Amino acid sequence: MTPTGSDRDWSDHHGTVIREAAPDVPEWTEAEREALWQRVDAADPTPAVRRRRWRPAVAGAVVVLLGVGVAGAAAGNVFSAHTGRGPADAEDVELGGPGERLDPRAPDFAAVIDDLTTDIRFPTAKSRAGALSWDVDNYAGDRSGGSTVSTGAVRLWVAGHALCAWSDTWAVALRTGDRAGEERAADVVLDARTWPSITDTDPDLANDSEFAWLPHLEQAVRTDDPAAARAALRGNQSCMPGLAPELGLGKRW
Amino acid sequence: MVRQPASRADVEELYRRHAGELRGYLYRRAGQAGADLLGEVFVVALQRLDDLPDPDVRRAWLFGVARRLLLAAQRDVRQRHDAEGERARFVEPADDHGADGDDADRAGRTAAVRAALDSLSEPDRELVRLTEWERLPIADAAVVLGLRPGTARVRLHRARRALAAHPALADLSPPRSLTRGG
Numbered sequence: 001m002t003p004t005g006s007d008r009d010w011s012d013h014h015g016t017v018i019r020e021a022a023p024d025v026p027e028w029t030e031a032e033r034e035a036l037w038q039r040v041d042a043a044d045p046t047p048a049v050r051r052r053r054w055r056p057a058v059a060g061a062v063v064v065l066l067g068v069g070v071a072g073a074a075a076g077n078v079f080s081a082h083t084g085r086g087p088a089d090a091e092d093v094e095l096g097g098p099g100e101r102l103d104p105r106a107p108d109f110a111a112v113i114d115d116l117t118t119d120i121r122f123p124t125a126k127s128r129a130g131a132l133s134w135d136v137d138n139y140a141g142d143r144s145g146g147s148t149v150s151t152g153a154v155r156l157w158v159a160g161h162a163l164c165a166w167s168d169t170w171a172v173a174l175r176t177g178d179r180a181g182e183e184r185a186a187d188v189v190l191d192a193r194t195w196p197s198i199t200d201t202d203p204d205l206a207n208d209s210e211f212a213w214l215p216h217l218e219q220a221v222r223t224d225d226p227a228a229a230r231a232a233l234r235g236n237q238s239c240m241p242g243l244a245p246e247l248g249l250g251k252r253w
Numbered sequence: 254m255v256r257q258p259a260s261r262a263d264v265e266e267l268y269r270r271h272a273g274e275l276r277g278y279l280y281r282r283a284g285q286a287g288a289d290l291l292g293e294v295f296v297v298a299l300q301r302l303d304d305l306p307d308p309d310v311r312r313a314w315l316f317g318v319a320r321r322l323l324l325a326a327q328r329d330v331r332q333r334h335d336a337e338g339e340r341a342r343f344v345e346p347a348d349d350h351g352a353d354g355d356d357a358d359r360a361g362r363t364a365a366v367r368a369a370l371d372s373l374s375e376p377d378r379e380l381v382r383l384t385e386w387e388r389l390p391i392a393d394a395a396v397v398l399g400l401r402p403g404t405a406r407v408r409l410h411r412a413r414r415a416l417a418a419h420p421a422l423a424d425l426s427p428p429r430s431l432t433r434g435g
Contacts, residue, residue: 009413009414009417009418010413010414010416010417011417014413014416014417014422015385017362017366017422017425018366018370018381018385018386018416019385019386020359020362020363020366021362021363021366021367021370022281022382022385022386023280023281025276025277025280025281025288026280026285028273028276033272033273036272036291036292037265037268037272037295039292040268040292040295040296040299041261041265043292043296043299083304105297105318105321105322105325106321107317107320107321107399108399
């Protein structure tokens with residue numbers, strides 16, 4: 001791009017110097033170019049739908065990506081996580097969750113998740129940011145399969161992260177004798193079964209449903225039993241690293 | 254007017270026209286490990302036939318997909334491994350310059366430019382690289398980074414001023430009397 005008059009201190013020389021510092025790129029032969037296209041052309045381009053149990057393997061580290069995602073929102077009209085496609089039928093809802101299918105590879109995926117989950121309360125902004133970045137990172141890493149993820153599933157999982165964080169806040173307050181803090185956190189946990197983010201996808205909270213563990217967590221909170229809370233949370237993979245160190249679940253990001 | 258979905262032939266045409274420059278972009282950002290993502294860029298394009306953007310934005314869109322894949326791959330590596338060797342797979346390629354004569358001079362200039370670029374924030378650094386290394390128009394670079402064009406222009410303007418004022422780059426500049434607007 002040609003410098004403008006407003007770039008007063010910038011000159012063509014600067015541009016030349018910058019360009020000369022670009023790393024050299026090895027030659028690419030016509031045969032290599034053609035071979036790669038043949039592999040691309042042979043690839044199955046059909047996007048897959050993430051299937052229940054949807055929870056992927058827990059990653060070991062978190063990189064905060066919200067900045068990237070929010071920046072990507074402005075480009076949503078070009079390549080957005082919003083696909084406009086919903087579940088095809090009842091079985092699709094059962095397998096992939098309700099709501100629109102989102103494309104995790106889109107640059108605005110983080111911003112879309114942020115918007116979708118604004119009603120889900122976390123005890124701190126830090127815990128919310130950490131939880132969302134973990135999910136963004138997790139799905140973005142699943143780029144090779146062309147998977148989509150439903151808005152219902154995303155909201156349900158973020159609700160799980162929030163519950164984990166609130167449970168940890170509750171446990172800290174219990175240990176330190178912070179009665180007001182304990183009650184506040186307990187109220188949130190006990191109210192969770194009314195959250196739309198949970199009831200939209202799992203109204204039963206029983207049998208083999210996604211949040212069948214919630215009644216156990218509620219009972220633990222009612223009886224001031226952190227060990228039981230830990231046991232309730234431990235198996236559902238809602239407590240990613242950093243959300244529940246007090247409960248011994250994922251001690252750091 | 255209803256826009257027709259793109260076809261596989263359209264994606265093949267995009268490949269013929271842009272694969273080379275996209276490979277350069279991926280390689281300059283992450284070496285061979287980055288260049289290995291080139292095929293995936295076009296697999297994504299094939300997956301998005303129904304909603305590929307209008308033809309005049311497709312080049313920028315492809316660069317945006319490539320950037321997204323690079324970021325995701327870099328996160329994958331960081332998540333999976335702590336080993337230094339594995340992390341090193343996603344770094345900018347080293348410049349293979351010798352230690353004497355012109356090569357040494359170029360290596361020194363390259364190091365100075367890198368130091369100046371490293372002083373910028375990542376989006377600003379990428380704006381400069383997209384416009385100077387990849388020769389993208391500012392509007393296309395804005396699409397790649399998810400910025401509004403006006404925002405991108407302002408950021409590029411500020412980034413250029415910062416670079417021009419950076420001591421490492423200033424030492425490489427000719428006297429102001431020889432520069433445009435100087």
